[in-house]
Amino acid sequence: MSEMIQTVPIELTVNGRRRALEVAVHHTLLDVLRDDLELTGTKECCLVGECGACTVSLDGRIVDSCLVLAVEADGAQVTTVEGLAAVDGHLSPLQQAFLDKGAVQCGFCIPGQLLSAQALLAENPHPTVPEIQEGLAGNLCRCACYQQITEAVLATAEGADR
Amino acid sequence: MRTDRIGGSPNRVGGIGRVTGSQQYVADIRLQDALQVKLVTLDCAHARIISIDTSAAEQVPGVRLVMTAADLPQPVPRFGPQFSDRPILAVGETKYPGEPVAAVAAETKDAAEEAARLVKVEYEELPAIFSVAAALDPGAVLVQDSALRPNDPLAGTNVLREHRFGWADVEATKADLVVENTYSFPMVTHFAIEPHAFMAAPDGDGIAIWSSIQHPNWLQKIIAQILGLPLAKVRVFAPDPGGGFGGKQHAKLEPLVAFIALRTGRPARVILTLDETFQAVRRTSAEVRVRTGFMSDGTLVFQDVEADYLVGAYADIADRVVSKGSYPACGPYRVPAARIVSRSILSHTTPSTAFRGFGNPQVNWAVESNIDEGARALGIDRLEIRLRNLARKGEAFIPFDTPADGDWEQTVRRAAELIGWGTPLQPGRGRGVALGIKSGPTTGLSYATVRLLADGSVVVYAGTSDMGQGARTVFAQIAAEELGAPLEWITIVMGDTAVVPYDQQTSASRSTVLMGNAVLRACRDVQAKLRTMAARLHGIDEADIVVDRGVVRLPDRELPIIDVLKPGLGALGGELIGNGEMRKDAEPDHPLSGSAAFFEFNCTAIEADVDEGTGDIVLVRHVTVSDVGKALNPLQVTMQDEGAAIMGLGHTLMEHYIFDDKGRIRNLGAIDYRIPTSMDLPLELVSAIVENADGPGPYGSKGMSEGALLCVAPAVAAAVRDATGVVIRDLPLTPERVWRALRDRSKP
Numbered sequence: 001m002s003e004m005i006q007t008v009p010i011e012l013t014v015n016g017r018r019r020a021l022e023v024a025v026h027h028t029l030l031d032v033l034r035d036d037l038e039l040t041g042t043k044e045c046c047l048v049g050e051c052g053a054c055t056v057s058l059d060g061r062i063v064d065s066c067l068v069l070a071v072e073a074d075g076a077q078v079t080t081v082e083g084l085a086a087v088d089g090h091l092s093p094l095q096q097a098f099l100d101k102g103a104v105q106c107g108f109c110i111p112g113q114l115l116s117a118q119a120l121l122a123e124n125p126h127p128t129v130p131e132i133q134e135g136l137a138g139n140l141c142r143c144a145c146y147q148q149i150t151e152a153v154l155a156t157a158e159g160a161d162r
Numbered sequence: 163m164r165t166d167r168i169g170g171s172p173n174r175v176g177g178i179g180r181v182t183g184s185q186q187y188v189a190d191i192r193l194q195d196a197l198q199v200k201l202v203t204l205d206c207a208h209a210r211i212i213s214i215d216t217s218a219a220e221q222v223p224g225v226r227l228v229m230t231a232a233d234l235p236q237p238v239p240r241f242g243p244q245f246s247d248r249p250i251l252a253v254g255e256t257k258y259p260g261e262p263v264a265a266v267a268a269e270t271k272d273a274a275e276e277a278a279r280l281v282k283v284e285y286e287e288l289p290a291i292f293s294v295a296a297a298l299d300p301g302a303v304l305v306q307d308s309a310l311r312p313n314d315p316l317a318g319t320n321v322l323r324e325h326r327f328g329w330a331d332v333e334a335t336k337a338d339l340v341v342e343n344t345y346s347f348p349m350v351t352h353f354a355i356e357p358h359a360f361m362a363a364p365d366g367d368g369i370a371i372w373s374s375i376q377h378p379n380w381l382q383k384i385i386a387q388i389l390g391l392p393l394a395k396v397r398v399f400a401p402d403p404g405g406g407f408g409g410k411q412h413a414k415l416e417p418l419v420a421f422i423a424l425r426t427g428r429p430a431r432v433i434l435t436l437d438e439t440f441q442a443v444r445r446t447s448a449e450v451r452v453r454t455g456f457m458s459d460g461t462l463v464f465q466d467v468e469a470d471y472l473v474g475a476y477a478d479i480a481d482r483v484v485s486k487g488s489y490p491a492c493g494p495y496r497v498p499a500a501r502i503v504s505r506s507i508l509s510h511t512t513p514s515t516a517f518r519g520f521g522n523p524q525v526n527w528a529v530e531s532n533i534d535e536g537a538r539a540l541g542i543d544r545l546e547i548r549l550r551n552l553a554r555k556g557e558a559f560i561p562f563d564t565p566a567d568g569d570w571e572q573t574v575r576r577a578a579e580l581i582g583w584g585t586p587l588q589p590g591r592g593r594g595v596a597l598g599i600k601s602g603p604t605t606g607l608s609y610a611t612v613r614l615l616a617d618g619s620v621v622v623y624a625g626t627s628d629m630g631q632g633a634r635t636v637f638a639q640i641a642a643e644e645l646g647a648p649l650e651w652i653t654i655v656m657g658d659t660a661v662v663p664y665d666q667q668t669s670a671s672r673s674t675v676l677m678g679n680a681v682l683r684a685c686r687d688v689q690a691k692l693r694t695m696a697a698r699l700h701g702i703d704e705a706d707i708v709v710d711r712g713v714v715r716l717p718d719r720e721l722p723i724i725d726v727l728k729p730g731l732g733a734l735g736g737e738l739i740g741n742g743e744m745r746k747d748a749e750p751d752h753p754l755s756g757s758a759a760f761f762e763f764n765c766t767a768i769e770a771d772v773d774e775g776t777g778d779i780v781l782v783r784h785v786t787v788s789d790v791g792k793a794l795n796p797l798q799v800t801m802q803d804e805g806a807a808i809m810g811l812g813h814t815l816m817e818h819y820i821f822d823d824k825g826r827i828r829n830l831g832a833i834d835y836r837i838p839t840s841m842d843l844p845l846e847l848v849s850a851i852v853e854n855a856d857g858p859g860p861y862g863s864k865g866m867s868e869g870a871l872l873c874v875a876p877a878v879a880a881a882v883r884d885a886t887g888v889v890i891r892d893l894p895l896t897p898e899r900v901w902r903a904l905r906d907r908s909k910p
Contacts, residue, residue: 005272024272034190035271038192039183040183040186040189040190041182041183041184042183043187043355043356043404044189044357044433045355045356045357045436045832046436046831046832046833047435047436048831048832048833050831050832050833051355051436051832053355080183081181081182081183082182082183082184084181084182085182091178091181091182095181095182098181099173099174099177099178099181100173102171102174102797102798102800102801104174104177104180104181105174105405105630105631105632105801105802105805106180106354106355106356106402106403106404106405106406106629106630107176107177107179107180107181107185107402107404107630108187108354108355108356108404108405109355110180110181111183114181132840133840133841133843134840134841136840137839137840137841138839139840140355140832140837140839141355141840142352142353142354142355142405142407142809142837143405143630143801143805144804144805144807144808144809144838145801145804145805146808146838146839146840146843147804147843147847148801148804149840150840
């Protein structure tokens with residue numbers, strides 16, 4: 001490690017687990033999740049906050065983790081894709097709906113899609129199709145499963161009623 | 163019907179890892195003590211390297227190696243799938259922006275990035291070529307050193323290859339109407355959401371490579387050649403790519419990381435940024451001149467096509483893209499005379515490579531658009547003119563190639579019905595229809611191994627890369643169908659050349675047909691052994707036993723496979739192993755060295771509304787219908803068709819590289835280069851399939867993952883023309899371009 005790099009201690013809760021670590025001041029939350037905590041479910045693609053592959057939930061807010069410095073996440077609650085399923089491995093209704101509706105192809109964008117979709121449903125439990133499309137517009141899918149992703153979100157919203 | 167059998171749509175095999183984040187793509191794999199590699203590039207298209215000073219970079223703490231061409235074997239090895247022209251690092255000059263001149267390997271990414279910035283390259287910028295016209299100028303600089311092209315009559319030009327196809331004499335025909343136009347197709351990039359990732363590590367007396375590659379066995383061969391190793395000492399791990407679309411077919415930086423790993427004795431990894439992938443892979447742009455002859459009743463008389471494809475600085479697989487993409491230029495029609503001339507033209511731009519559609523969308527855009535123009539000039543319905551000329555099933559519409567292998571009229575009529583062709587339109591709206599065709603693989607070789615384990619569960623070894631198309635699921639369905647195991651009892655092993663038998667490649671929508679047949683044959687091999695086993699157990703002649711679709715049929719009763727397997731294997735247990743091979747050999751006399759294994763056939767129909775004030779195109783309805791033979795998994799077929807259709811909207815409406823005067827990509831990266839998002843979808847996207855079980859794949863299937871992209875552009879442009887009267891012959895149909903055309907239309 002280069003001595004020139006300045007580090008600071010931070011503490012954050014990731015998927016319910018408290019983590020204390022020393023982070024480089026210029027490292028992003030994405031860097032720390034992937035490289036320091038080895039939570040590689042969060043993906044790296046554009047690094048400019050446009051593709052949505054690195055989407056995580058930060059204190060209940062959806063962020064592109066490539067645009068958040070790790071030090072800014074000090075004290076925060078972070079949820080990544082690894083935190084969506086139950087501890088026993090049971091998939092969340094949204095994860096299950098993504099599989100059932102065929103919303104997953106190569107899968108690289110899916111962690112980000114899931115986090116965005118979950119936040120959308122938390123804010124708007126009964127979204128319309130245009131609301132879903134707008135809510136997920138920041139998550140690119142080159143396989144272009146957009147119709148199936150929308151169906152999965154709709155199905156989960158309906159399922160939440162029962 | 164059980165959903166995990168053929169024709170059902172079970173959940174994706176590998177899906178759980180993809181929704182929980184546990185699926186490991188290359189960049190997610192951590193090798194202990196791995197060095198991080200950063201590339202050093204120059205900020206211009208074409209330069210002579212005068213000197214490289216690595217001393218400052220080497221001083222950065224944590225740096226272990228700064229590699230330049232001088233550190234490689236001399237002459238620096240070159241590689242490529244068609245021509246061995248791409249050096250491992252730039253030698254003497256760089257030929258496109260982003261071409262690596264050096265690479266830094268360090269303990270951390272920070273150190274590698276810092277040191278990469280400190281590598282001082284002294285260089286002289288040279289004149290460069292970014293367009294077909296500039297490349298063909300008699301005074302143009304040569305992109306490729308003619309010494310690399312011995313005995314090549316074109317070596318003194320920027321034309322890499324010229325291809326001539328066709329039949330009969332175009333000039334001898336008599337047409338009532340001749341329509342001639344020139345169309346352009348932009349440079350676009352694959353933009354897989356997973357940027358390319360490469361790792362290498364010394365592995366005993368050999369080497370291990372990890373790559374997000376579509377063709378692991380090709381890569382194994384290239385690495386073995388370059389390093390002088392036997393194939394058995396090169397182990398390629400190819401984890402499922404996060405999207406490929408053709409951009410991950412062939413070796414790129416694997417040879418470089420291999421040398422770094424061997425030189426340092428440590429694992430090394432290079433993970434490209436998205437911006438770097440823009441500079442690493444793209445589709446060939448093209449300028450296509452097409453002259454079409456018609457009789458007054460709309461019958462096609464001839465097609466005369468000249469297609470100039472601007473490939474990049476190195477050939478990669480682009481020249482094959484040019485030949486194979488232009489060869490079926492006349493489309494799925496009966497054309498009495500054809501002349502097709504296509505050229506791959508070198509330039510100082512990103513090397514172009516395979517990209518979904520493989521050279522076909524470029525000529526399809528021109529030829530289909532020209533048919534529309536002819537129909538309008540003759541006053542014939544645009545659907546009718548296509549149906550009138552469409553090849554019938556079994557017709558040798560391309561002489562000496564595979565005859566039409568589907569009832570294509572069914573596909574066209576279905577699309578027409580779904581778009582409501584001929585029904586009244588709202589004011590300001592228009593409709594367009596286009597047909598697309600693509601030759602499937604011309605050669606192929608796939609091996610599969612299937613192990614039926616003692617409890618009736620199954621392991622399938624298949625060297626396909628599952629990059630999202632769902633090959634794992636389809637192969638598991640085949641094994642489930644044939645061996646009676648439930649899907650969750652089947653494991654598909656891919657992506658490790660030390661374990662999985664050879665597969666030529668994952669391209670040309672081949673895997674369901676070629677590897678699918680290999681898996682099917684391996685299952686049949688297991689079934690044959692079960693038959694022998696049952697004969698022995700029951701004292702019956704083998705000829706009286708049938709093993710089929712998961713059951714063993716004896717003359718007097720039917721048994722589940724497991725009831726023969728368990729007693730047959732006996733107390734020691736063990737397993738039955740089956741092997742399958744599917745081969746399509748080259749045909750030396752064929753212009754492409756092989757006829758089509760099948761054709762992908764698609765009809766796309768569009769209804770569009772154009773905002774006259776802004777030039778914005780609203781797709782009211784987008785219909786895509788493909789002839790797939792048999793959908794082994796209908797949901798996955800829909801996903802591939804819709805994905806291809808939306809990807810086609812990218813190059814049709816928004817995607818294109820924009821260059822500055824130095825040949826640098828100005829819209830580099832996700833902010834300025836837009837791909838379709840959930841907000842860019844047609845208001846209605848309708849996909850449908852035609853199934854007549856008439857394909858060469860298992861259960862009558864055909865390959866199908868590219869068809870729905872082929873003819874999106876001409877269908878959309880035709881709808882715009884229908885709505886507004888403006889004809890645009892350059893893609894993409896951006897609002898600005900449409901707006902300008904509308905403005906010019908209203909000029910007196």
